[in-house]
Amino acid sequence: MPTVLVTGASGYIAKHIVLRLLRAGYHVRGSVRDAAKAQALRDALATHLPDGQADTHLSTVTLDLLHDDGWTEAATGTDVVLHTASPFPMVQPKDPQELIAPAVEGARRAIRAARDAGVTRVILTSSVAAVSGCDLPPGRTTYDERDWSDPAYPGITPYSVSKTLAEKAAWDMVASDAPGIGLTTINPGFVLGAPLDGHCGTSLAVIERLLAARDPMLPYFGFTTVDVGDIAEMHLRALQRDETIGQRLIGVADFLWFTEMAEHLARAFPDRKIVTRRAPNVVVRFLGLFDPAxxxxxxxxxxxxxxxxxxxxxxxxxxxxxPRDSLSDTAQWLMDQGRV
Structure with missing residues (x-):
C-alpha cells in the first residue's frame, strides 16, 4: 500500500486521519514538532488498532513549520503528502504573524517538499475560515468553494487570515512552481467529536466552557459544524479519487447557534447545570473588554x-x-476524562 506523509500528525483532527489511513492499510509517516510527542501519538492510535499495527505501519519524523530542516527527506519515498499542520488558538494573538507565518510558511514547505521529493499528490487541510470571511455577491445567501475570505474584511480574525493566506499560497505554488502536483484542499467547519487521547483541540475547549457553565449568559454567536470522523474520512476519500484534484471541498453538516448547542447539552445531560440564556449583544461587547476569547x-x-x-x-x-450527536460525544468524553 502507498505511504502517506501526514504533517502535524499529533493534532486532534490529524490523529483521526492517521487512524483512518492505517485502518485502510496505508503506511503513514507522521510528522511531529517535538520528538517527545511521537510515542504519545503511537499510544493514542494503538488502542484503536490491531496489535502491533501502530508500530509496523506508522513511523514518525520531526518537522517545524518555520524551518526547512528535514522536509524533503520526510516526503522522500512517500506517495502522498497530507498537510494538516497549522496553529489553531483559543484566543487570537496580539500579533497576527504568530498564526500567519507558520501557516503560510508551513503550506509552502509542504508543497516544496512534495515537489522536490517527486510526490505528485498533496491534500491540504484548510478551513471554512478561508471561505466565509467576505461579502457574498448580490442574490447569494450561501457560501461555497468559489468564495475566498478577504484578509481586509471587517472583523476577520488572525486565524481566518492565516488559513486564507496559507491555502492561497498552496494553490499559487502549484500553479507556478510545482505544476506537476495534484492539490486538493479540505475546508472543515467547526470540528466536534471525541478525540483519540487527552491531547485535544481548541474546539473542545469551547464545549468544555459550556459544560462548566463558565458564562452567566451566552453570546448570539454560531458555527458551521462537522464531525471529526467525517473530516478524517474526507481526507481519505479525497486522496483515493483523482477527480478531487484541483478542488476545494467544504466539510460542514449544519450551522448551530451557541445557545442551540447549550440547549442540546442541557437535554442530553439534565444533571448538569448548563447555561442556555442568551446575552444581549451589548453585554457581550462589554465582557469582551476583559475576556480575549x-x-x-x-x-x-x-x-x-x-x-x-x-x-x-x-x-x-x-x-x-x-453534529448534535458529535456534540454529545464531545461532552461525554470531557466528562469521562474529568475535565468538567
Whole structure:
C-alpha cells in the first residue's frame, strides 16, 4: 500500500486521519514538532488498532513549520503528502504573524517538499475560515468553494487570515512552481467529536466552557459544524479519487447557534447545570473588554453563516453526521476524562 506523509500528525483532527489511513492499510509517516510527542501519538492510535499495527505501519519524523530542516527527506519515498499542520488558538494573538507565518510558511514547505521529493499528490487541510470571511455577491445567501475570505474584511480574525493566506499560497505554488502536483484542499467547519487521547483541540475547549457553565449568559454567536470522523474520512476519500484534484471541498453538516448547542447539552445531560440564556449583544461587547476569547467573536454576533457542502457530498459520497450527536460525544468524553 502507498505511504502517506501526514504533517502535524499529533493534532486532534490529524490523529483521526492517521487512524483512518492505517485502518485502510496505508503506511503513514507522521510528522511531529517535538520528538517527545511521537510515542504519545503511537499510544493514542494503538488502542484503536490491531496489535502491533501502530508500530509496523506508522513511523514518525520531526518537522517545524518555520524551518526547512528535514522536509524533503520526510516526503522522500512517500506517495502522498497530507498537510494538516497549522496553529489553531483559543484566543487570537496580539500579533497576527504568530498564526500567519507558520501557516503560510508551513503550506509552502509542504508543497516544496512534495515537489522536490517527486510526490505528485498533496491534500491540504484548510478551513471554512478561508471561505466565509467576505461579502457574498448580490442574490447569494450561501457560501461555497468559489468564495475566498478577504484578509481586509471587517472583523476577520488572525486565524481566518492565516488559513486564507496559507491555502492561497498552496494553490499559487502549484500553479507556478510545482505544476506537476495534484492539490486538493479540505475546508472543515467547526470540528466536534471525541478525540483519540487527552491531547485535544481548541474546539473542545469551547464545549468544555459550556459544560462548566463558565458564562452567566451566552453570546448570539454560531458555527458551521462537522464531525471529526467525517473530516478524517474526507481526507481519505479525497486522496483515493483523482477527480478531487484541483478542488476545494467544504466539510460542514449544519450551522448551530451557541445557545442551540447549550440547549442540546442541557437535554442530553439534565444533571448538569448548563447555561442556555442568551446575552444581549451589548453585554457581550462589554465582557469582551476583559475576556480575549469573547472579544474575538464580537464581530460575528448575530451573523448566521450558511455554507454549502454539496460538492463534498457528491464528489466524495459523503453523508455528514448530525453534529448534535458529535456534540454529545464531545461532552461525554470531557466528562469521562474529568475535565468538567
Amino acid at each position: 469573547i472579544r474575538s467573536i464580537v464581530p460575528a454576533l448575530g451573523v448566521r453563516t450558511d455554507v454549502d457542502a454539496s460538492r463534498a457530498r457528491d464528489m466524495l459520497d459523503m453523508t455528514f453526521r448530525d
